[in-house]
Amino acid sequence: KQEVTQIPAALSVPEGENLVLNCSFTDSAIYNLQWFRQDPGKGLTSLLLIQSSQREQTSGRLNASLDKSSGRSTLYIAASQPGDSATYLCAVSADSWGKLQFGAGTQVVVTP
Amino acid sequence: DTEVTQTPKHLVMGMTNKKSLKCEQHMGHRAMYWYKQKAKKPPELMFVYSYEKLSINESVPSRFSPECPNSSLLNLHLHALQPEDSALYLCASSQQGVREETQYFGPGTRLLVL
Numbered sequence: 001k002q003e004v005t006q007i008p009a010a011l012s013v014p015e016g017e018n019l020v021l022n023c024s025f026t027d028s029a030i031y032n033l034q035w036f037r038q039d040p041g042k043g044l045t046s047l048l049l050i051q052s053s054q055r056e057q058t059s060g061r062l063n064a065s066l067d068k069s070s071g072r073s074t075l076y077i078a079a080s081q082p083g084d085s086a087t088y089l090c091a092v093s094a095d096s097w098g099k100l101q102f103g104a105g106t107q108v109v110v111t112p
Numbered sequence: 113d114t115e116v117t118q119t120p121k122h123l124v125m126g127m128t129n130k131k132s133l134k135c136e137q138h139m140g141h142r143a144m145y146w147y148k149q150k151a152k153k154p155p156e157l158m159f160v161y162s163y164e165k166l167s168i169n170e171s172v173p174s175r176f177s178p179e180c181p182n183s184s185l186l187n188l189h190l191h192a193l194q195p196e197d198s199a200l201y202l203c204a205s206s207q208q209g210v211r212e213e214t215q216y217f218g219p220g221t222r223l224l225v226l
Contacts, residue, residue, distance in 0.1 A: 034214065043116075043202055044155070044217040089154055097167050098143055098206055100215060102154035 002027045002094055006103035014111050019077035021106045023090035028068050030092045034100065035064055035075050038087045047088075048075070080110045115139075116218035118203050124224045125193065133188040133221045135203030144186040145215065146178060147202040155202055161186060193225045 003026045013019060023033070032051045036044040048057045050066040050073065057064050061078040077084055087107045091100040116137045125131050135144065143162040147155035160167040161180040175197075177189040186203060200220045206213040 036217075041200070041222070043118075043219040044204075046214050046216060049214045091154075097160050097162055098145075098213065098215065099157050099160060099167070100155075102156075104154050 002030075002092060002101045004090065004092055004101050004103040006088075006090060006106050008106060009104065010107040010109075012109040012111065013080055015080060015082060017080055019075075019080050019084065019108060019110075021075040021077075021088050021090075021108070023073040023075070023103055025071045025073075025092050025101075027094065028071050030068065030094050031096075031098075032093050033064075033066055033073050034091050034093070035062075035073075036089045036091065038089060038105070040087075044089065080108075082110050082112050084108060084110050116203055116205055116216050118201075118218040118221050120221060121219070122222050122224075124226065125190070126226055127193060127195075129193075130189070130191045132190065133201055133203075133223075135186040135188075135205075135218055137184055137205040137216070139205065139207070139216070140183075141205035141207050141216075142183055143206045143213075144180065144183075145204040145206075146186070146188050147204065147217075149200045149202055149220070151199075159188075190223075193223075195225050198223055198225045 005024045034049045035047040048064045063076045066073045087105045089105045091102045119134045146158040149155040158172045159178040179187040202220045203218045204215040206215045
């Protein structure tokens with residue numbers, strides 16, 4: 001059974017520092033991995049999707065890497081801002097139905 | 113437009129009530145999903161419709177019943193719910209349900225069962 005783990009569970013950084021969020025999964029037979037952002041009481045916003053054949057994806061200040069063989073992905077957020085405060089979730093898709101298995105998330109606070 | 117809409121935003125119901133949640137997308141996506149999210153927990157998949165075919169998480173009780181009237185609309189019918197069913201219910205969609213496609217989520221319906 002696929003298990004997805006995110007470490008740390010919570011993270012607090014001063015504005016301007018770079019953020020590094022980690023995600024690990026136990027079964028490397030995945031189709032893709034997605035990173036999401038969730039604000040309190042809200043839905044999920046998709047940040048990046050990395051296909052199983054890719055090693056990284058970039059969007060603005062966000063960069064996500066994927067090492068499928070070791071079962072790891074890392075989300076980097078450069079020059080953090082208070083508006084980056086949210087919970088960040090990673091999820092893997094391991095079948096053709098697109099069913100997502102989520103990690104528990106990392107709660108990020110960026111202080112001004 | 114990458115918007116998934118859900119109605120209602122909030123719902124309070126008694127254990128004997130019947131209610132429905134609605135989800136709609138106009139992105140031409142052919143796969144739609146229902147997730148349940150308890151407080152401070154990650155979303156858990158309940159149902160998937162892909163090209164009108166249904167896949168079920170077998171742990172979901174029968175008091176939840178999905179319906180997909182067409183490829184743009186997804187309903188979740190609720191009947192005889194329990195207080196532990198109180199949660200945020202999220203709908204998502206993706207293009208054709210293929211593995212490389214991003215899932216787009218709606219804002220959710222917050223359900224309280226009394």
